[in-house]
Amino acid sequence: MSADIAIRMQGVHKAFGDHVVIDHLDLNIEKGRFTALLGPSGCGKSTLLRLMAGLEDVDKGQIIMGGKDVTYALPAQRCLSMVFQSYALFPHLSVAENIVFGLSVRKVNKHERDRRLQDALRLTNLGGLEHRKPGELSGGQRQRVALARSIVSGHDLCLMDEPLSNLDAKLRHSVRHEIRALQQRLEMTVVYVTHDQTEALGMADHVVLLNAGRIAQQGPAQQLYEQPENTFAAGFIGSPPMMLIDSQLLPAAHWALMQAPALPHCVIGVRPEHLRLIPVHPDFVQVTVLQQEFQGAQSYIYVQLPDHNTLIIHSADKPSYESGQRLSLHWEPRNSHFFDITSGQRLPVVSSWDASLAVAQCA
Structure with missing residues (x-):
């Protein structure tokens, strides 16, 4: 020893x-x-x-x-x-x-x-x-x-x-x-x-x-x-924890617009501080605002995905959204994490943002 x-x-x-x-x-x-x-x-x-x-x-x-x-x-x-x-x-x-x-x-x-x-x-x-x-x-x-x-x-x-x-x-x-x-x-x-x-x-x-x-x-x-x-660590570590999104919810053009290839069925993880809301755009997943929490120097915006799951967005700004408002969800591809849909284990992606490895692993 x-x-x-x-x-x-x-x-x-x-x-x-x-x-x-x-x-x-x-x-x-x-x-x-x-x-x-x-x-x-x-x-x-x-x-x-x-x-x-x-x-x-x-x-x-x-x-x-x-x-x-x-x-x-x-x-x-x-x-x-x-x-x-x-x-x-x-x-x-x-x-x-x-x-x-x-x-x-x-x-x-x-x-x-x-x-x-x-x-x-x-x-x-x-x-x-x-x-x-x-x-x-x-x-x-x-x-x-x-x-x-x-x-x-x-x-x-x-x-x-x-x-x-x-x-x-x-x-x-x-x-x-x-x-x-x-x-x-x-x-x-x-x-x-x-x-x-x-x-x-x-x-x-x-x-x-x-x-x-x-x-x-x-x-x-x-x-x-x-x-x-894995998705357990992603969903436990962080306050709020990493947001997990079913890749099938994303329009095919979503990744293309961000100069990244479309992904087959995986779980995509994004930290709340990397998510942002933009006006409704047909090529990005649409969400519905549920509520907004003011926390002094930051705000948390709760939104609902099309599959009815809830995401939390951490904003350093002080935006003002109304309950029921429709918006689209955006994040930079380099802030994405990929997990196997069955095992929940992390799928590797090379640092230059070539997601082809993730595509191969997800297929």
Whole structure:
């Protein structure tokens, strides 16, 4: 196992009765990186984290940490810390006592406990609060106590299970920044479960997108956004996500007018910011305006395609459209993504915008 790999999962499988939650999954977590496990509810991301932690047993496969097989090791034998959604603080203990609780159980000497406590208080900006009880703290402060407890453990690996979901939007943003800054400063390996793509894309070095217990795509956030490997990734990543259009809805002249060949039956993906509305034109697909949302510096226009599916157009301008208004849809061919109509997998197109490869793949 490479020294750069903190966790290696090979053929890991987990089912509850007949329901498969993790399906023979292979995954490497790089040391010192921030890895986000992202996906919708029920995709298996929390179960995957619990398998790493030893809180659930694998049915098949192997888990290796630090070069050691820990597949059936107890959680305490895995040399990791965890930060939970619920904070898991003892209400009758002070901030300081909560932070060093694990060290006390492990009988770490008082001098060392105090040293680590002061370091953790400084890193998490909790100085002056060490004598308060959790009930006297804000949600963001309680989450920082949970982080401080993880820091004093001395473990290089930290697993986080949706730690910010109980915070309001403003607090999530600030604590998100604090977690990322701490991870980089301490060079910790963090595995972070979230259903919030803003957290995953904004914080992680590496994003693992899960769907039904399998990895739909993994890589840097920008790669998942700009080059989705399948319609699931395209339809999940982005806010709003990529718009998916059945190519049969497009008039034959649509691609010719944009100096691109006509396409056979595929799914075409276009990011909302690349779509624009033009006056009705017979050679472009016509849409009906449903509604418009003003969002300050931007607007979202909801339109209906001829097949009754809804598209969202992201406009940096402040256009004014009426509900029921008929318009045509336009985008530049270089902003198109092509997916197989059956498998949903991405179809390659060469960078010079020669769509012939996509045509051959779609045929």
